[in-house]
Amino acid sequence: MNEGVEWAVHSCLNLAWLGEDRAVPAAKLAAFYELPAAYMNKQLQALARAGIVTSTSGPRGGFRLARPPEKITLMDVVAAIEGSEEAFRCTEIRHRGGSGSGSAVSGRGDTPCAIHTSMRKAELAWRRELASQSIADIAATVDEHSPAAAERVRRWFGDTRT
Amino acid sequence: MNEGVEWAVHSCLNLAWLGEDRAVPAAKLAAFYELPAAYMNKQLQALARAGIVTSTSGPRGGFRLARPPEKITLMDVVAAIEGSEEAFRCTEIRHRGGSGSGSAVSGRGDTPCAIHTSMRKAELAWRRELASQSIADIAATVDEHSPAAAERVRRWFGDTRT
DNA sequence: GTCGGCCTACTCGGATAGTACGTGTCCGAGTGAAACGGG
């Protein structure tokens, strides 16, 4: 899985704590974790294309959440960075070669590939679990385990100039 | 996800239909789907390292299932090809940089990363689903949808010389 | 006819190139704010 996913989720969390009215430039979000600013910008662009964050140019510009954290799921973020296509790609090899009309399924034409079906079932379970967790849920969990985290984020982004 | 996973599962299914007493060379398993023989061999080697199949050299050698199809799960095959490490790697960026002691968790030292926890929860659901499906289950599904498939496989591997 | 030894062809196994994707970087277009000058 793409490493940018981790960066994106952390940044969404930070944006959630900072509020929707506040725009934060990619450089500052990157500096918070000492990450390459340009590459972080790339990930945020992906989030913007997916409609998770909105971007504004110019001075005092940057990124902010496009909707409340409750409406943003982990699935949304992962799909924005990794893409929506399923990880297991069935290339239908059962229809190739001397196998005649394949093994996993007879291949009268439209019978589904049993392997593909099983893999998709597992992947749907994964997606369902991701979709059930919102950014707000994660923020709540963090607030419970370490109540000072949100305030520390707000302070750091409020003060530091670089 | 690795394309070799698809090849490996299909081959396991074929080996299951052919029975445990019969050894099939990688070249023949590849020819069945018109796939590169040497690369198919590589995937089967991975299965052998994981203890899913056993390999024998020399004439009339090849690969065969190391245990009954009921005891081989999709999770086993995927882990053998893709590796057992989780897809989402938490690099603990929350502990880096001017963030002081991070965002997702305070970082007194041992509080778990909330993002990592959520991602792992989803991944465990995926693994659980894969582990619940055995090669025998898939074979049964195929037999139900197209009863002739198993017999066709047996015939092809029994007759063809190349 | 039977047994032992040799030979050969077959198969796996790891080491070796080629290629696509993820990682990281850079510079230009656009924009909004702030400064400045005039009314």
Place this chain on the structure above:
DNA sequence: CCCGTTTCACTCGGACACGTACTATCCGAGTAGGCCGAC
């Protein structure tokens, strides 16, 4: 003092190198079966 214009620094957005891992391939070590000859 207020307003319009100009300037300018700031930010995003896409285009450009680099490295790693997947894809694909080749050749050598080992082995088991078959063949040959001797007894």
